[in-house]
Amino acid sequence: MRILIVGAGIAGLAARRALANRGFSVSLVERNRNAGEGGAGLFLPGNGVRAISDLGLRDEFFRKSHAVNSQRFYDERGRLLTDVDATAYWKDVAQCRAIRRSDLWQLLAVDAGEIEYRQIVDIVNSDQGCRVLFNDGKIGDFDLVIAADGINSAVRGMTFAKAARPEYVGNVCWRFIVPSTCQIDEWSVMLGADRSLLGKPISETELYLYADISVDAGATDKFNHATPLLPLFEEIAGPLLPALRHSSEVTVHYGELMRLRLDDWYQDQVVLIGDAAHAAPPSMAQGACLAMEDALVLAEELSAKSSIEGALTSYQARQKVRADWVHKQCAIRDKMRRLPPAVRNGLLRFAGGAIYRRSYSLLKRPL
Numbered sequence: 001m002r003i004l005i006v007g008a009g010i011a012g013l014a015a016r017r018a019l020a021n022r023g024f025s026v027s028l029v030e031r032n033r034n035a036g037e038g039g040a041g042l043f044l045p046g047n048g049v050r051a052i053s054d055l056g057l058r059d060e061f062f063r064k065s066h067a068v069n070s071q072r073f074y075d076e077r078g079r080l081l082t083d084v085d086a087t088a089y090w091k092d093v094a095q096c097r098a099i100r101r102s103d104l105w106q107l108l109a110v111d112a113g114e115i116e117y118r119q120i121v122d123i124v125n126s127d128q129g130c131r132v133l134f135n136d137g138k139i140g141d142f143d144l145v146i147a148a149d150g151i152n153s154a155v156r157g158m159t160f161a162k163a164a165r166p167e168y169v170g171n172v173c174w175r176f177i178v179p180s181t182c183q184i185d186e187w188s189v190m191l192g193a194d195r196s197l198l199g200k201p202i203s204e205t206e207l208y209l210y211a212d213i214s215v216d217a218g219a220t221d222k223f224n225h226a227t228p229l230l231p232l233f234e235e236i237a238g239p240l241l242p243a244l245r246h247s248s249e250v251t252v253h254y255g256e257l258m259r260l261r262l263d264d265w266y267q268d269q270v271v272l273i274g275d276a277a278h279a280a281p282p283s284m285a286q287g288a289c290l291a292m293e294d295a296l297v298l299a300e301e302l303s304a305k306s307s308i309e310g311a312l313t314s315y316q317a318r319q320k321v322r323a324d325w326v327h328k329q330c331a332i333r334d335k336m337r338r339l340p341p342a343v344r345n346g347l348l349r350f351a352g353g354a355i356y357r358r359s360y361s362l363l364k365r366p367l
Ligand SMILES: Cc1cc2nc3c(=O)[nH]c(=O)nc-3n(C[C@H](O)[C@H](O)[C@H](O)COP(=O)(O)OP(=O)(O)OC[C@H]3O[C@@H](n4cnc5c(N)ncnc54)[C@H](O)[C@@H]3O)c2cc1C
Pocket: 006, 007, 008, 009, 010, 011, 012, 029, 030, 031, 032, 035, 041, 042, 043, 044, 048, 118, 119, 120, 148, 149, 150, 151, 153, 154, 155, 173, 175, 255, 257, 273, 274, 275, 276, 279, 281, 282, 285, 286, 287, 288, 289, 290, 291
């Protein structure tokens, strides 16, 4: 079977590996020579770590990542609301971990074969296969094109005429890695009325910080990667304040939070995976996790089914229920965050653990 993967992000690299593990040979194209850089850190709840293990990368991943044993939620005055024992909750799946995104990219790229740095200009997609035109003038014929080219997928734009478009969810965010100069040794979030600041160690000496704030759609142009973060977050920073002070000295990644909800993930011989299919805001920390799960399930179905269409139908049926769940839980979390602080704090203080456990329950199930 001639397979082309478009995009060497987490989804594309994981798909390349999952397919190679099942004996498929694939071509992988990427438009950006610096694709492995950026993105700061990633928190991977147990299902994401299970996916990495299923890709055959467990030992090296554990060497490069940092354990997350607790998830602690604090109010706007630094009072602890909930301390979730993540290790106990995920014990039947895998330990939660945090890692530098570029380290995860390198890990997935190992043995990934040649990444061809070029772009797709056009696709003619039919039930007979795909004819792909690249920007260097070359033409390729494939039985299956896997679009792993992110939330603004060009392949989706070329082949899914009526697909929904990504929508802004009402928050902008900043991400960066600083030296560990504060006492935070576990995943810890400080919740303000319209903003939050989250810190998590990604190694013995480094802390990954994520900061977000609610902003109306028309006002996002007031913010960018150079926005001074101390004035926006110092009031809620609590124990993260010493780390926040380093924000002006390091590379900061800025973005508007988006979501993408589609009815269908495949069309003839083109299939979407990762953010190209189901990008969600990071409230559940599931984007990279689901991207790797998609890769594993798609590879499994392609090797088990006698037709590509049968494989794509099963892939969508199995993974869409998980992605839809994540979208729903993100919406619930985002709604809860916008409650008046006294109500939200009361909920988290008395039912935070139960809310957390419920929100991840479906994702603990085997793929
Ligand atoms: C603020 C924030 C925090 C997050 N935190 C977490 C977290 O803690 N845990 C977690 O699991 N997830 C998290 N996520 C989600 C996660 O980062 C994404 O879901 C994941 O990286 C998606 O991977 P992907 O490979 O689908 O897409 P991408 O990472 O966007 O990769 C797409 C690749 O395709 C390439 N490409 C694009 N167009 C073309 C083209 N035309 N031709 C060739 N190549 C192309 C791009 O250059 C890129 O390399 C977070 C997301 C955000 C926004």
